[in-house]
Amino acid sequence: MTPGRILPLFAACLLAACGPSGPVGNAAVPPPAKSVEIERYLGRWFELGRYENGFERGCEAVTADYSLRRDGLVTVVNTCRAGGIDGKARVAVGRARVVAGSGNAKFKVSFFGPFLGDYWVLDHAPDYAWSIVGEGSGRYLRILTRTPTPSGPVRRCIESRVRSLGYDVSMVRWTRH
Template sequence: MPVRRQSVLRVSAISLMVGTVCLLGACALSPAGKSGNARVPEPAKPVDLSRYAGRWYELARYENGFERNCEAVTADYAARDDGLIDVTNSCHKGGVDGPLDVAKGRAKIVAGSGNAKLKVSFFGPLFFGDYWVLDHADDYSWSLVGEPGGRYLWILTREAKPASDVKAALIDRVRALGYDTSMLRTTQHD
C-alpha cells in the first residue's frame, strides 16, 4: 500500500475516533430530561467566589441520570491556585445511609459573567457543562443553579435541613424564574 494512502487512512481513522469521543462526550453532557423552563433567565447578580466556596446541601433538584438514587447530596467548592475551582459532589446511593458516591471535577469561570457562569467538567479537559448561578442570597445562605437548556435545576442551601418557610420561599423564587416546580425532587438528608 502506498505511503500516502496509509497516511490518509490513518488520518481518517483518527478523525473517526476523535469524532466518536466528542459525540459520546456530548451525549454524556447533554441533558436527558425534559426542560422545566423554556426561557432560562440570565443570572440575577454577580457571585463572590470566596463567599460561594465551601459546602452546599442539595435541598431539591430536577431529576437527572447522574444523580439517580442519590440522597444526602452535597457539593463542595474550593478555589485553586491556577484560577480554577475544585468541585466535589457527594451523595449516598439508595438512601441517606447508603454507600457514599463521590465525583470530583473542576470548573472555570466564563469571562464577563460576573463569576455567575461556570463551565464544569467531571470528564477531563475536553468536556465542560454549563453551571449558572441563577440567583443567591446576599449572605450566600442559598443558591439556585441551572443551565441554559432548563433541564437541570438545583436548589442549594448551607444547611442540610433549612426551615420550612425558607424552603417555601426558595420554591416560590424558582417559580418566579419560570421553572416548573412540579418537576422538583426533594433531597433527603439525615
C-alpha cells in the same frame, strides 16, 4: 467499520451522553440575577432539590463542596449517598472556571477530560444561605442551601424564587438528608 468511521460515531455518542437530557423544566432560563462573590460561595452546600439526572439518579444526602485552587480555578467535590441517606458514598471531583464577563455567576465545569458543562448561579440569598443553579437548556436545576433542612419559611421563599425564574417546581426531586 473502519477507524475513520468509528471515531466520529464514538464522539457523537459521547457528546450526546454528556449533554443535557431529560424534560425541559424551563423553556426560557433567565440570565443570572446578580453577581457572585466567589469567596462567599465557597464551602459546603447541601442539595435541597434538583431536576433528576442520570449522574445523581437514586442519590440522597447530596453535598457539593467548592474550594479555590492556586491557579484560580474552583475545585468541585460532589458527594451523594446511593440508594438512601445511609447508602454508599459516591464522589465526583471536578474543576470549574468562571466565565469572563458573567459577574462570577457563570462557570464552565468539567468532571472528566475536556468536556465542559454550564453552571449558572441564577440567584442566591444576600447572605449566601441558598443558591439556585441552572443552565441555558432548562433541563438542569439544583437548589442548594447551607443547611441540610432549611426552615419552612426559607424553603417556601426558595420555592417561590424558583417559580419566579420560570422553573416547573413539580419536576423538582426533593433530596433527603
